[in-house]
Amino acid sequence: MLAHNVYFTLDDSSDAAIDTLVAACRKYLKDHPGVVFFAAGKVALDLARPVNDRMYHVGLHVVFADKASHDAYQVAPAHLQFIEEQKHNWRQVRVFDSYVSD
Secondary structure, eight states, X not given: OEEEEXXXXXXXXXXXXXXXXXXXXXXXXSSOTTEEEEEEEEOOTTOOOTTOOOOOSEEEEEEESSHHHHXXXXXXXXXXXXXXXXXXXXXXXXXXXXXXXX
């Protein structure tokens, strides 16, 4: 499996803007072929151990059955529409991809 974790830092970090991005993740990115697990949400500000990285506003977590599913997702029309509609508010996007097993 391939775990695709994306962390978005926003220019407008208001609650409304964060909620808009989370809703867009769910609308455009949730139901792609090969998705084993999907989640999107706000940073957990109440977890503040020295090792916690809280320099983002929204986390997206998608686990794909395999690399081929991930690669198809990257060029899927819904994924590209998500990027086009949301990128105006992204200050930074960090992507962490890992091959994982259960």
